Amino acid sequence: xxNYILRRLLLVPxxxxxxxxxxxxxxxxxxxxxxxxxxxxxxxKNDRQIQGIITKYGLDKPFFDQYWRWLVxxxxxxxxEPEGGILRGDFGYSRTASQDVIDIIKTRFPNTLDLALWTxxxxxxxxxxxxxxxAVNQNKFIDQAARMFSxxxxxxxxxxxxxxxxxxxxxNLHWFLPGKMSDWVSILIxxxxxxxxxKLLTIDALLNGRLDVxxxxxxxxxxxxxxxxxxxxxxxxxxxxxxxxxTLRMDYVTTAxxxxxxxxxxxxxxxxxxxxxxxxxxxxxxxxxxxxxxVITETVFNYPGIGKAAADAASQLDVVTTLGxxxxxxxxxxxSNLVVDVVYAFVDPRVRLS
Amino acid sequence: xxxxxxxxxxxNRLLAEAHSERKITRLERFLGPENYRILKGLFKTPASxxxxxxxxxxxxxxxxAPIIAPPINSDAFKIPRDGFSGQPQPMGSPWxxxxxxxxxxxxxxxxxxxxxxxLGTAQGQYDIFYGIIWGTRTAFKTGFIVVIxxxxxxxxxGSVSAYYGGIVDNIIMRVVDIFMTLxxxxxxxxxxxxxxxxxxxxxxxxxxxMITFGWMGxxxxxxxxxxxxxxxxxxxxxxxxxxxxxxxxxxxxLPNAIFPTLVLASLGIGDVVLGFAxxxxxxxxxxxxxxxxxxxxxxxxxxxxxxxxYWYIVVWPGLTLVLFVMGWNLIGDAMRDVxxxxxxxxx
Numbered sequence: 001x002x003n004y005i006l007r008r009l010l011l012v013p014x015x016x017x018x019x020x021x022x023x024x025x026x027x028x029x030x031x032x033x034x035x036x037x038x039x040x041x042x043x044x045k046n047d048r049q050i051q052g053i054i055t056k057y058g059l060d061k062p063f064f065d066q067y068w069r070w071l072v073x074x075x076x077x078x079x080x081e082p083e084g085g086i087l088r089g090d091f092g093y094s095r096t097a098s099q100d101v102i103d104i105i106k107t108r109f110p111n112t113l114d115l116a117l118w119t120x121x122x123x124x125x126x127x128x129x130x131x132x133x134x135a136v137n138q139n140k141f142i143d144q145a146a147r148m149f150s151x152x153x154x155x156x157x158x159x160x161x162x163x164x165x166x167x168x169x170x171x172n173l174h175w176f177l178p179g180k181m182s183d184w185v186s187i188l189i190x191x192x193x194x195x196x197x198x199k200l201l202t203i204d205a206l207l208n209g210r211l212d213v214x215x216x217x218x219x220x221x222x223x224x225x226x227x228x229x230x231x232x233x234x235x236x237x238x239x240x241x242x243x244x245x246x247t248l249r250m251d252y253v254t255t256a257x258x259x260x261x262x263x264x265x266x267x268x269x270x271x272x273x274x275x276x277x278x279x280x281x282x283x284x285x286x287x288x289x290x291x292x293x294x295v296i297t298e299t300v301f302n303y304p305g306i307g308k309a310a311a312d313a314a315s316q317l318d319v320v321t322t323l324g325x326x327x328x329x330x331x332x333x334x335x336s337n338l339v340v341d342v343v344y345a346f347v348d349p350r351v352r353l354s
Numbered sequence: 355x356x357x358x359x360x361x362x363x364x365x366n367r368l369l370a371e372a373h374s375e376r377k378i379t380r381l382e383r384f385l386g387p388e389n390y391r392i393l394k395g396l397f398k399t400p401a402s403x404x405x406x407x408x409x410x411x412x413x414x415x416x417x418x419a420p421i422i423a424p425p426i427n428s429d430a431f432k433i434p435r436d437g438f439s440g441q442p443q444p445m446g447s448p449w450x451x452x453x454x455x456x457x458x459x460x461x462x463x464x465x466x467x468x469x470x471x472x473l474g475t476a477q478g479q480y481d482i483f484y485g486i487i488w489g490t491r492t493a494f495k496t497g498f499i500v501v502i503x504x505x506x507x508x509x510x511x512g513s514v515s516a517y518y519g520g521i522v523d524n525i526i527m528r529v530v531d532i533f534m535t536l537x538x539x540x541x542x543x544x545x546x547x548x549x550x551x552x553x554x555x556x557x558x559x560x561x562x563x564m565i566t567f568g569w570m571g572x573x574x575x576x577x578x579x580x581x582x583x584x585x586x587x588x589x590x591x592x593x594x595x596x597x598x599x600x601x602x603x604x605x606x607x608l609p610n611a612i613f614p615t616l617v618l619a620s621l622g623i624g625d626v627v628l629g630f631a632x633x634x635x636x637x638x639x640x641x642x643x644x645x646x647x648x649x650x651x652x653x654x655x656x657x658x659x660x661x662x663x664y665w666y667i668v669v670w671p672g673l674t675l676v677l678f679v680m681g682w683n684l685i686g687d688a689m690r691d692v693x694x695x696x697x698x699x700x701x
Contacts, residue, residue, distance in 0.1 A: 011531070018532030029548045151401075151687055155680035157628050159635045160672035163654060163661070167668055171661035178658065295540050296632055302658075310540060314547040315637035322544045326536070333535055 001345055008341050012334060019330040020086070023323050024067050030319055032059035037320040038070065038092040091324030096316045097309070101324035104309050109328075110199035111180060112294055112305035114217075115224055118202065119290065120283075123229040123236065128279060130233070131240020132272060138245060146237055153234030158293055162227045162300035169223060176223050178301045182216050224301045228293055232286050239278050247275040277348055284340035291329055389613045395692030396617075396685065405684030412678055416490040423487040426454045431488055431645045436471065436479040442657065442664050445474040449481075474666045476653035480643055482666065486674050488645035493678060496561060496630045497623035503565045505619040508572025509612065515573065516580035517603045527577075530570045539632055541567045546638045560639040564629055572615055579611040617689060624682025631675055647671045 027035055032054050039057045054060050058069055073085025091101035134146035169175045181189075181201065188194045197207050202221075205214035247253065248271055256270045257263070294307035302308070306325055313321035382390040396402055415422065419430075426434045436443075437451050449469045456469045472483040515526040545563035553559050583589065584607060592606045631648030633639050635655075640646055654667040661668060 011528075014528055015532055015535055018529065019535055022532065022536070026545055026548050029552060147687075151680065151683050155624075155676050155683050157631060157672075157675055157679070159632060159648075159651065160668070160675055163651065163668045164672060166658055167661040167665055171659065289537070291537050291540070293539070295537075295543060296636065299636060300655075307540075311543065311636050314543045317547050317551055319544070319548050322547060326540060326544055329540060330536055333537070337535065 004345050005342055008338065008345075012338060015334050016331075019334065020071060020327065021067070023327050023330070024070055027070075027319070027323060028063065034319070035059055037095050041093050041095075086324075086327055091327060092320045094313065094318060094321035094324070096313055096318040096321060101321055104321070105306065105325065105328050108304060108306045108309050111201070111303065112291075112298070112307060114200040114202055115221055115228070115294065115298075115303065115305060116287075116290055117200070118218075118221055119225050119228045122225065123232045123286070124279070124283065126229070127233045127236025128240050128272075128276065131237045132244055132267065132275075134237065134241045135244035135248065135275075136267060143241075146241065150234035150237045153230055156231065158227060158231055158296045159300050161230060162223070162297055165223050165227060166300065177220050178223070178303070180217075180220055180304050181213075182220075185213055185216050188213065220303070224297050224303055227297050227300070228290060231293060232289065235286070236279065236282065239282050240275065243278045244271065244275040247271045277344075280340060280344045280347060284337050284344075287333065287336045287340070291333060385613075392613065392617060392689075392692050396688055399688050401684045402688035405681045405686075405688070408677055408681030408684070412490055412681065413494075415487060416494050419487050419491055421457055421459075423481075423484045424454045424457055425484075425488075426452055431492065432641075433480040433485045433488070433643050433645050435643070436475060436481065439479055440477050442477055442653075442667060443471055443475040443479065445472065445666050447471050447474065473670045476650060476667050477656060478643070478653075480650070480653070482650055482670055485645045485650045486647065486671055489647045489650070489671070489674070490678075492557075492640075492644070492646040493627045493630075494623075496557065497626045499561055500564050500568060500626040500630075501619050501622050504569040504622075505572050505615065507565070507569040509576050509608070509615065511569065512573030512576035513580050513603055513608055513611075516577040517584065517599070517607065523577075526573075530573055533567065533570045536567065538567055539629060542629060543633060543636060543638060546633055550638065555639070555641050557640055560630055560633045563633075564626065568626070568629075572619060575618060576611060576615045579614060580607055583607055583611045618686075621682050621686040621689060624679040624686070628675070628679050647675045651675075 027038075033050055036050075036053045036057065036059065040053060058065060061069075069085075071085060072087050073090060089102050091105070093099075094101050094104060097104055130146050130149070134143040137143050166178065170178060185201075189196065194204070194208055194210065194213070196204050198204055201217045202214055205211070205217060248267075253266060253271050256266045261270075291307075294305055295311050296307070297303070298305045298308035299311045306329070310322050310325045310329075313325070381393075385393065397406070434452050434454060436449050436453075447470060449471055453469055456467075460469065461467065471481055473486065474482050476482055476485075511526060511530075515523045542560065542563040545566055546559040549559035549562055553562075589602065589606060592602045597606075627647075630639070631646070631651070634646055634648030635652045637652060640649065642649070650671040651668065654661065654664065657664045657667065
């Protein structure tokens with residue numbers, strides 16, 4: 001197993017190198033002047049300034065020189081202090097949002113994380129539950145219903161589903177609200193009485209003991225949560241169903257039944273845990289799709305997360321910002337995939353014992 | 355003589371099958387038994403038949419678009435506008451300016467002499483009905499272009515990787531891993547927004563972006579199919595007879611391995627159209643007023659607070675998009691059962 005984990009760890013620098021290379025490659029489509037937003041705030045005003053910036057930051061140097069500079073930054077020749085470099089957290093300056101990209105990430109990412117955390121639970125539990133139900137009742141009504149449900153789910157584009165949900169529950173019924181929080185909550189946070197321990201609004205609300213704030217946050221998040229999880233349920237149900245069917249045919253399940261165990265015990269204790277292995281791999285992939293999916297979901301629901309920031313910047317063609325956000329998302333994905341794979345190694349006896 | 359054709363005693367189903375005189379159609383001989391089974395499986399379940407019917411309807415709509423919704427602009431993909439007012443008009447409201455000629459089916463079907471906005475208008479008085487009908491052509495166009503391009507890239511990359519194996523395979527698969535790490539929609543969105551200033555607002559930026567980040571799946575499938583075929587005797591025979599690598603790969607291995615990939619790819623059209631619609635929904639892609647479903651849906655973004663009045667901007671294009679994608683998914687679902695390796699050799 002150590003071997004497996006080591007091999008997996010060795011892949012991380014390769015992935016990092018590749019992902020940064022692809023993103024930096026895309027930056028090369030921009031003119032040096034546009035690329036200057038990586039290093040300086042203001043758009044250069046005249047030719048001399050432009051020339052100065054290009055020489056100072058080496059924007060006309062060969063590809064790999066620029067890549068290296070962008071990746072690790074340089075030491076300032078005058079003060080000797082290190083500056084720039086995405087590895088030091090300098091992702092450039094967003095000219096459309098008028099702030100550093102890293103600041104956008106700092107304010108927006110907690111919101112996305114908040115949303116993602118609350119999505120994982122319904123996504124996994126309902127997906128697994130429905131998949132098991134469908135497999136146990138193979139070819140009966142509930143199986144067909146689950147199948148129909150998952151085909152519908154994969155056919156629904158995130159934004160169409162989101163818009164329909166908004167239309168029904170917000171415009172018609174006024175049950176839930178788009179956005180992130182009600183005005184009184186933002187005033188409360190601004191007043192300083194509400195301590196922000198983690199920057200995750202729901203967690204902070206609980207830590208502050210403010211259930212009304214918690215309820216308000218949840219009311220704003222419920223529609224995006226439903227949207228994000230509905231899209232993923234489809235795949236989870238399908239994978240869980242086929243994996244469960246396969247497990248139920250195995251000899252040890254027959255043995256368990258022959259021992260006279262209750263059918264519920266056989267399914268819940270013996271079959272399901274093993275059938276859940278592919279779900280672990282799947283959750284790695286679903287993190288990718290979740291972080292990709294938030295771009296659309298957050299835009300539809302006007303939820304101020306990192307995906308909406310990316311979509312806003314992209315629609316204003318602010319490439320430096322979107323790529324900065326993409327690099328950050330890429331880093332998160334590489335790390336979370338690593339975690340998933342290592343967890344998988346611990347859970348799957350076939351890997352653990354090899 | 356009779357001794358030889360007799361089935362040996364014992365319950366040997368395979369031998370019995372080999373001796374039975376099943377009629378082999380010309381199509382089956384052409385495709386080979388395995389591919390024929392795949393094709394037959396596609397038409398077996400009611401779900402996949404519904405899927406085929408949905409797709410057929412969309413194909414007919416795309417073909418007869420000029421009859422269903424007559425164009426007035428010289429570029430038929432530009433949705434005709436009835437004035438410039440910002441307020442969307444409800445369904446069935448009369449068409450006042452820029453009235454197109456009334457198609458022949460309209461009067462007998464509705465008993466109405468005047469051409470109306472059948473499904474209402476979006477902001478800027480873009481006719482939703484027209485956008486949906488002509489958007490079908492856009493959908494097929496984008497779907498075919500992206501699928502063909504991604505399959506070509508995927509097949510070349512995957513087959514080179516599988517055939518040469520070793521370090522070539524290792525490097526190529528790591529590149530595939532890297533591309534797979536990145537979230538598809540986000541990267542396509544970014545690359546399209548990089549390309550838009552260079553290529554202008556058109557179909558091209560989103561198409562190129564989707565091709566760049568969409569080929570990896572196919573390369574993985576074709577790779578695993580080739581790996582299993584590579585070991586067969588006929589490949590060895592080709593190698594022994596001294597053919598060069600590329601000839602063996604493209605003439606002998608690929609034709610035997612490519613069928614499942616092609617079928618899966620043709621079903622990928624649904625996903626491509628979905629991705630394209632998502633990009634135009636986010637405001638990347640074609641000019642404002644181009645007939646494409648995602649864009650009509652994006653018109654509703656400014657009316658979220660009053661969607662109870664303007665529901666038709668969401669529901670009709672949304673329903674169209676869902677039905678289109680569902681058609682492909684229904685076929686794809688049947689496909690997945692047929693292509694499942696555990697099903698091989700069963701009819």
